[in-house]
Amino acid sequence: MDQLIEKFYMNFIKEDRWQYITNGLRVTLTVTFFAVIMGIVLGFLVAVVRSTYDKTGKMKILNIICNVYLTIIRGTPVVVQLLITYFVIFGSVNINKVVVAVIAFGVNSGAYVAEIIRSGIMSVDNGQFEAGRSIGFTYGQTMLYIILPQAFKNVLPALANEFIVLLKETSVAGYIALEDLTKGGDIIRSRTYDAFMPLIAVAVIYLVMVMIFNYFVKCLERRLRNSEH
Amino acid sequence: MNTNYDAQQPLIQVTDLIKSFGDLDALNGVSVNINEGDVVFVVGPSGSGKSTFLRCLNRLEEPTNGRILFEGVDITDPKTDIDKHRQKMGMVFQQFNLFPHMTILKNLTIGPVKLQNKSREEAEAEAMKLLERVGLADRAGAYPSQLSGGQKQRIAIVRALCMKPDVMLFDEPTSALDPEMVGEVLSVMRDLAEQRMTMVVVTHEMAFAREVANRILFMAEGKIVEENEPVAFFENPKSDRLKNFLSKVL
DSSP: OHHHHHHHIIIIIGGGTHHHHHHHHHHHHHHHHHHHHHHHHHHHHHHHHHHHHHHHSOOHHHHHHHHHHHHHHHHSOHHHHHHIIIIIITTTSOOOHHHHHHHHHHHHHHHHHHHHHHHHHHHSOHHHHHHHHHHTOOHHHIIIIIIHHHHHHHHHHHHHHHHHHHHHHGGGGGGGTOOOHHHHHHHHHHHHOOOHHHHHHHHHHHHHHHHHHHHHHHHHHHHHHHTOO | OOTTOOTTSOSEEEEEEEEEETTEEEEEEEEEEEOTTOEEEEEOSTTSSHHHHHHHHTTSSOOSEEEEEETTEETTSTTSOHHHHHTTEEEEOTTOOOOTTSOHHHHHHHHHHHHSOOOHHHHHHHHHHHHHHTTOGGGTTSOGGGSOHHHHHHHHHHHHHTTOOSEEEEESTTTTSOHHHHHHHHHHHHHHHHTTOEEEEEOSOHHHHHHHOSEEEEEETTEEEEEEOHHHHHHSOOSHHHHHHHHHHO
């Protein structure tokens, strides 16, 4: 027991090492939060372009661009994308690593969100679309008022899963020496030569965050389900 | 309403309408005039193009060729703002197609509020009046999934009426209903016909067609084969195709 307390002291209290964890957590949350927003916006736009092309044949060139984007992002590892973003794209400019990580993870997530939302749009019965148009709504209005709300509800579990993946995926940010939660725990390990305590602490923090997130998603799903079949 | 539109003209003027799906010709040159106050029923064997014809009238189906004048405006012209004209053409579908994520009242008011700049209160008051007419005022706060098929279809009719259309298009409105619910939908349609609403109805309900229609079109193989007023249509069919059809369905 004394040994455990001593290890705890060494890993977290001594020299204020807990700050590696808290600062890292702040970075992880910041990167995840903004990457999620970016991913939703990007994914949303790409999904609308792709479904519009599927349904009407319009936006041909934009659809090609979106396809290239999806192919490249989904065909290469996120770590490689992160490294390219940092060392190639922003290689010659002095830029905050947090911003680099947000862009890399946001662009990456956007590709997956796009396919999720597109599958949601496709899952809504075409009769809904026709009903919207027959009332006199434009294509855009029908999407906005009729299709997307139903699509969003259908894909909420898949979207939530994507954001859980994203939260955990940011743990590779250490590759560009960004001190996120994982990196913070690893720095402690390299100082104290004790792997168990800092790494388990990091794992527990990820786990708790995911569980809290899951809880909120469940609540949201229940609320949305109340309003329908 | 279009200012060039002369009330003496037919409300809808269809000329040589052709619709092909790839190699298949669904409509093979359909010409017909529909006047204000007409209750036109379209009947025929399945695959005869009657639903395609109806769906071409508000361009849910894009005609391959031909012309449709609605209130004097060529709505087949790509430059025509079809969304504007669709507001004047209510449509009722076989599968109801109510919006499942909205309450009944929202289903009824979203069109008038978003497209006709009505205030929510005004739109809701009008919707409630129509709901009362079809006997569903107590379901205003319900969601579509909580209604029976017959109730859903009555709501779908009201949703179209809320836009104050000049014509109502019905695409087999009772075909997806359990038999005991057909009557309640037909009775709403009968009321509409009595109020001189212009209606185009695709249906298999022959007895109802005979009772309510003032004109019946018989379609086969993408063409209008025969047209007549109801009694003559059923009593004195001229073409062999119609005789054959009636012998099967009556």
